[in-house]
Structure formats: C-alpha cells, structure tokens
Amino acid sequence: xxxxxxxxxxxxxxxxxxxxxxxxxxxxxxxxxxxxxxxxxxxxxxxxxxxxxxxxxxxxxxxxxxxxxxxxxxxxxxxxxxxxxxxxxxxxxxxxxxxxxxxxxxxxxxxxxxxxxxxxxxxxxxxxxxxxxxxxxxxxxxxxxxxxxxxxxxxxxxxxxxxxxxxxxxxxxxxxxxxxxxxxxxxxxxxxxxxxxxxxxxxxxxxxxxxxxxxxxxxxxxxxxxxxxxxxxxxxxxxxxxxxxxxxxxxxxxxxxxxxxxxxxxxxxxxxxxxxxxxxxxxxxxxxxxxxxxxxxxxxxxxxxxxxxxxxxxxxxxxxxxxxxxxxxxxxxxxxxxxxxxxxxxxxxxxxxxxxxxxxxxxxxxxxxxxxxxxxxxxxxxxxxxxxxxx
Numbered sequence: 001x002x003x004x005x006x007x008x009x010x011x012x013x014x015x016x017x018x019x020x021x022x023x024x025x026x027x028x029x030x031x032x033x034x035x036x037x038x039x040x041x042x043x044x045x046x047x048x049x050x051x052x053x054x055x056x057x058x059x060x061x062x063x064x065x066x067x068x069x070x071x072x073x074x075x076x077x078x079x080x081x082x083x084x085x086x087x088x089x090x091x092x093x094x095x096x097x098x099x100x101x102x103x104x105x106x107x108x109x110x111x112x113x114x115x116x117x118x119x120x121x122x123x124x125x126x127x128x129x130x131x132x133x134x135x136x137x138x139x140x141x142x143x144x145x146x147x148x149x150x151x152x153x154x155x156x157x158x159x160x161x162x163x164x165x166x167x168x169x170x171x172x173x174x175x176x177x178x179x180x181x182x183x184x185x186x187x188x189x190x191x192x193x194x195x196x197x198x199x200x201x202x203x204x205x206x207x208x209x210x211x212x213x214x215x216x217x218x219x220x221x222x223x224x225x226x227x228x229x230x231x232x233x234x235x236x237x238x239x240x241x242x243x244x245x246x247x248x249x250x251x252x253x254x255x256x257x258x259x260x261x262x263x264x265x266x267x268x269x270x271x272x273x274x275x276x277x278x279x280x281x282x283x284x285x286x287x288x289x290x291x292x293x294x295x296x297x298x299x300x301x302x303x304x305x306x307x308x309x310x311x312x313x314x315x316x317x318x319x320x321x322x323x324x325x326x327x328x329x330x331x332x333x334x335x336x337x338x339x340x341x342x343x344x345x346x347x348x349x350x351x352x353x354x355x356x357x358x359x360x361x362x363x364x365x366x367x368x369x370x371x372x373x374x375x376x377x378x379x380x381x382x383x384x385x386x387x388x389x390x391x
Contacts (some may be wrong), residue, residue, distance in 0.1 A: 007066045010046070014070060016043060018077045019223035020151045026078045035159060035208045040084060043114070049084045050112030051197055052249070053092050057108035062090070064249065068256035072304075075260025076267075079363050080211045086253045087119030087155035090246045091164040094182060098231050098242045107162075108182060117163035119252075121151040122243060122298060129376050130177040131166065131240060136219065138167040138183060145169065145183065145225040147197070150216060157184035157215025158200055164230070164241050165219075165244075167185060169275050177240035178235060182230045197222035208362030248324045250371045255307040255327035256366040261335035262300040265342040267359050269290070269293060272346055283345070299338055303331035325377035332367035332374060339364040 022039060029036055039095035043049065043237055053059025061189040062070075074082045092111045095103055103194025110116040115165050127133035147167060154163065173179025188196050201216030230242060270293060273284035285287045310327040349380045350357045351361040368374045 007062070007069075010060075010062075010066075010102035011069060011073060013328065014046060014073055017046065018168050019072065020351070021165040022077050022081065026353075027353070027356070027359075030078065030080070030210050031353060033205070035213060036081065037159075037209055039081060040114070043081070045086060049114035049117060050092075051085065051296075052089050052264045053096060053108055053112045055088040057096075058112040058198065059092075059108070061255065064252060064314040065308060067309055068252060068259075068311045070254055072263065072307075075257040076264045077260075078211070079257050079261055080209050082253070082257050083155055083209065083212050084117075086257075088114075088117050088119050088160070090250045091118050091184070092164065093249055094164050094230060094242050094246045095184065097245060098182075098235060098238070100232050103184070103230065103232075116161045117156055117159040118164065119147070119152050119154055120164040120243070120246070121158040121185075123153045123335075124150060125152055126199065129171075129373050131243060132180070134166060134180070135372075136165070136167045137171055138169050138181065138224060139289075140169070144225055147183070147185070147222040147224055149219050150201070150322060151219075153204065153210055154215050154217050156212035157217055158203060159188060160213075161186070166243050169236055169239075173237070178237055181236050181239040182242050183224050185219075185224060185228060185229045189312050208359070208364075216257060244321075247371055248314060248320055248357050251324040251377075252307065252310050252320075252326040254367055254371045255303070255324070255331040256311065256359055258328075258331035258335035258364070259300065259304050259307055261360050261364050261367065262303055262331070262338040264336070265338040265364075266296045267357075268301050268357055268360075269342045269345045269385060289294040289345060292345060295337045296341050299334040303334040303379045305332050316333070322381050322388075325384075327371075328367075328371065329374045329377040329381070332364075335360075351371050 019229040021042060047060045050059030051062050051070065055061040060081055069152045071082045080361060090106060095107050122131060124134050124136060134146065136151065138145040138147045163185050165185045167181060167183060168179050170179030187198055188194055197220050199218040200217050206214060209251050226232055227337040231238060261379040273289050273293065276283045313323045342357040343361050345359050346355060349355050
C-alpha cells in the first residue's frame with residue numbers, strides 16, 4: 001500500500017540495498033558491460049518491477065511522486081539499473097491503461113513480480129522519434145496477425161520475456177498513426193513454443209548505459225493471436241496514442257534518472273573539491289570552482305523541482321505531456337552540464353576509470369535522446385503552450 005510511512009520504508013530499504021549490494025560492484029559491471037542478473041533478482045524482491053502497477057494485480061501501486069524518488073536514488077548509484085525496470089513499467093502501464101480486463105488479469109500479476117519482464121518495441125533502424133515512420137507490420141490472415149519487421153535499441157531485449165510492440169496493422173492509413181497498434185509479443189519458450197518467428201539479433205556495444213541489454217529484435221512471420229493485441233478489437237488503430245500515453249511516465253522517469261546523474265556529479269565534485277589542493281589550499285576556495293559548484297547545485301535543484309511537478313501532475317491524472325517534456329528536457333541537459341563540470345573540476349583524473357565522473361559523463365547524453373529527443377520536447381512544449389492559451 002502506497003502511503004508516506006510505507007514509501008519512506010521502501011526508500012530506506014532501497015538505499016541500504018544500493019550501499020550493500022550495488023555500489024561495490026558498479027565500476028566492474030559498468031566497465032565490463034556485465035548484465036547484473038543478481039541485482040535484477042534483488043529488484044524483484046524489492047517489488048520494483050511492480051512499482052507503479054496497481055495493488056489489485058499484485059503491484060506496489062506507488063504514486064509517480066514516490067516513483068521518481070526511487071528512480072533518482074538508484075540512478076545516483078547506477079543509472080542503468082533504473083532502465084531495467086523503467087522500460088518494463090512503461091509496457092505494464094500500456095496494459096494497465098488500455099488492455100482488456102482479461103489482458104490485465106493475464107499479464108499484470110506476472111509483470112508485477114518480475115516473473116515476466118520486458119519493454120517497449122518502438123524504435124526501428126529508420127524510425128526513432130518519428131514513430132509514424134515505422135515499417136514493422138502486422139497483417140490479419142483470418143486467424144492471426146502475421147508480424148514482420150525489425151526493432152532496434154530495445155531495452156530488456158535479451159533477458160526479458162515480452163515486448164510491447166508498435167506495428168502498422170493498416171499500412172495504408174492516412175494519417176499513418178491511425179493504422180498503428182500495439183501487441184504484447186512473447187519470446188520463444190515463454191508459452192512452451194521453442195520457435196515462433198521472434199528472434200533476438202545483435203547486442204549494441206554502447207558508449208554508456210552499459211550493463212543493460214540493448215538489442216535488435218527481428219520478426220519473421222510471427223503469428224500473434226488477437227488476444228495479444230492490446231485492447232483487442234477496440235485497440236486496433238490506437239497504438240500510436242497508447243505509446244504516446246506511456247511515454248509521459250517514461251519521460252518523467254528519464255527526468256528522474258537525469259536528476260540522479262546531476263546529483264551524483266555534484267556530490268562527487270563537492271567531495272573532490274575539498275580533498276584536492278592547489279596553490280596551497282583546497283580547490284573549493286578558488287573562485288572558478290565555487291562558480292561551477294554554485295551552478296551545478298542550482299541546476300540540480302531546479303531539475304528536481306521540475307521533475308516533482310511533472311510527477312504531481314501525472315498523479316492528479318492531468319494531461320502532462322508538456323510538464324513531462326519540460327522536466328525531461330531540463331533535467332537531462334542539467335545532467336550533461338553537471339557531468340561536464342565535474343570532469344573539469346576533476347581535471348586530468350576525470351579521464352581515469354578509477355573515478356566515477358567519467359561514467360557519469362558517458363551516461364548523461366543518452367538522457368537527451370531517449371524517450372523522445374530534447375528537440376522534440378521543446379516542440380511539444382511550444383505546441384501545448386499555444387493549445388492551452390488560445391486567443
């Protein structure tokens with residue numbers, strides 16, 4: 001049950017878990033790109049895969065305002081970990097908001113425990129932010145939807161079990177978004193079928209965001225029954241709107257992850273500025289360093305408050321694409337700028353893998369790209385400003 005006392009106890013348990021089981025291993029796992037399988041099991045025990053899933057289906061039913069605190073806390077230690085359950089919860093949110101009662105009963109209890117895990121299958125080789133440009137199709141043959149196409153950069157693509165897959169069920173629709181649908185597809189072996197036309201392709205070797213599996217997914221005559229179409233008959237042609245609705249929480253999550261990066265960069269810099277001495281005194285006593293620390297602290301606090309405001313709007317049930325876009329845009333830029341300032345404060349040591357700031361510097365830029373680029377966020381903000389202030 002989500003309440004102040006319960007939320008505080010959960011946050012305390014997560015903080016202790018991070019200090020005990022995660023922090024000592026982060027450097028090795030991140031540098032060697034090791035999937036944190038045992039940490040995933042521990043996240044299951046903490047209930048994180050059901051964080052925002054309703055208690056009715058075995059989840060924690062947390063408010064977004066609590067969820068962002070959890071995401072930031074984890075991201076301060078290792079941002080990639082939060083990506084493992086964020087993608088999963090975006091998939092679960094789509095089922096919870098748009099699925100039929102039978103689909104909710106079938107998927108959500110196992111999503112909540114983490115027995116079944118997955119993510120969103122939106123991005124393709126030629127379509128990222130432009131979702132209407134996807135080419136993956138699902139064509140009804142009288143008994144099944146036959147799916148063909150490729151997806152790229154899919155989180156949980158290797159170790160997950162399911163994917164919320166955005167496809168075109170009517171490739172001739174005008175506008176294209178009117179012919180898009182979402183299926184919950186399952187990997188071979190989940191239902192006892194060893195080969196079903198769903199193949200996991202290459203793993204992408206990344207600059208940052210290491211440890212989490214980012215995969216290519218290939219669909220070659222995958223046969224999906226109508227029961228896998230989110231919303232079934234009423235869901236056909238609604239996939240674009242389902243995906244965009246799920247992205248609100250995803251963008252708030254990105255903002256919280258960015259706050260974690262910005263805070264970690266600030267904390268590392270404050271500590272180092274007191275330890276490092278030049279010209280006979282700690283470097284925090286130099287005006288140049290003071291200016292950077294002041295900017296970093298202000299950026300972080302502004303990002304945190306924007307993120308909290310967006311989460312509060314989400315909890316109220318308000319339309320919050322503008323608020324989520326503002327938080328995602330500002331917080332991700334704050335993460336990039338704080339990580340760069342940390343590099344400058346650390347000087348030459350910032351290039352050493354013995355220090356954490358180089359990892360933050362590599363992780364931060366993804367936040368400006370994921371869940372819709374920051375350029376797109378500014379366009380969304382501008383359009384909503386006009387829409388909400390018609391003259």
